[in-house]
Amino acid sequence: MKALLVNPYIYDVSAYDFWLKPVGLLYIASALREAGIDVELLDLLDRNLPGNNEHEGPYGTGKFHSEIIKSLMNEYGIPRYLKRYGAPEEIFDSVKMEPDVILVTSMMTYWYGGVFETIKLLRKRFDAPIILGGNYPTLLPWHAKKAGADEIVVGDGIPSVYESIEKLTGTKIKHAVGKDWFEVLKPDYTFYPVLKTAVVHTTFGCPFRCTYCIAWKKGFRIRSVRSVLEEIEILKSRGVKDIAFYDDALLVKRERFKEILKNLPDDVNYHLPNGIHAKLLDEETAFLLKEKNFKTIRIGYETSDVELQKKTGGKVSNEAFYNAVKLLKKAGFTDKEVGAYLIIGLPGQSFESALMDIKRVIEAGVKPVINEYTLIPGSIDWQIAIKEKLIDGKVDPLLLNNSLMAYWWKGSMGIEKIKLLKSILHKYALGKLSKEELLALKA
Structure with missing residues (x-):
């Protein structure tokens, strides 16, 4: 076949x-x-x-x-x-x-x-x-x-x-693997004649229940350290120079991840484009990330508003965020490698609150990375929005695009305020707005 x-x-x-x-x-x-x-x-x-x-x-x-x-x-x-x-x-x-x-x-x-x-x-x-x-x-x-x-x-x-x-x-085939596929199989990258980059998952799903996310619905599975390292060695032998870990909850089994880190090949660049959990980062992990050539690190901060943090699942606190930044800086990372994900347009989020989020990230000395909010079908936020009649469950999925929702959804702070926040950050990135000027901005 x-x-x-x-x-x-x-x-x-x-x-x-x-x-x-x-x-x-x-x-x-x-x-x-x-x-x-x-x-x-x-x-x-x-x-x-x-x-x-x-x-x-x-x-x-x-x-x-x-x-x-x-x-x-x-x-x-x-x-x-x-x-x-x-x-x-x-x-x-x-x-x-x-x-x-x-x-x-x-x-x-x-x-x-x-x-x-x-x-x-x-x-x-x-x-x-x-x-x-x-x-x-x-x-x-x-x-x-x-x-x-x-x-x-x-x-x-x-x-x-x-x-x-x-x-x-209409043809019977061999059921070669079952529910343990995540451990016994490795992604087949042999189809790519040229392979410069690759994605690795060491875990699957997430044990947290953030209201805006659905990763928790997949449960939480873990691959053995041996399986992960074997895959990375195979990728390296194929000429891969950049590997991105796309786990939703990479640090949940922190000691296990440390073992992976200690055994990573040194001549590859590594990236953490998914937000890592600030609460779970410790000093040893931060120094291992630096030692092993991690070039991209994102912290899942989402919002500095304490009430919104609690409302969306309590994944992070301001104290945990500042501590994570402190550990990464101590290890030698700068804002060139480290960014903090912020969600703008969260239900109930004000322009003032979102501006404060940006200020706090910049004050901490890392880069704000903006994610515009979207409703993911099946998430807790999605269920609440349907119950409160803020959205029709049969909405055209195109309109759920995070770049489009704020144009029409009444649960958002609105597209004009989001554009203003993005414009402020853009000017700051270009050097047209100094750090002092940005921190002095009033909502």
């Missing part, structure tokens, strides 16, 4: 490659090969594909090729353009196999337009049943049924993938 795995286009108003890799799909590739299935990958977001690298950024990041799809002004009254990100359509002709089944993954629910177009193009090129999985059908199965796939898979279980293939092809 032959299976084509596809990482689809992104439809968004902006997108950037911060070490993006379809890790779930690469795990599935390993599981299918274990079952004796011939596999090929079409990663439309691979910036090494012809025509898909607009600009090379630091540490293997960069811009995707993009094309304007439409203006959102007429339909939604939003003055932004929706773009398609990924390789030009001609890349579909590079697929060598005639597959018996096609598996398409997905990520953000509001990227669904890219999924729709990808499936449409696959239908034109191949005569094979299509299975759609990933975050989008898991969170919004009712909407994902419109994508044009023959079958959708909800959740992250490899056994469900095996069953869907059997159902659509």
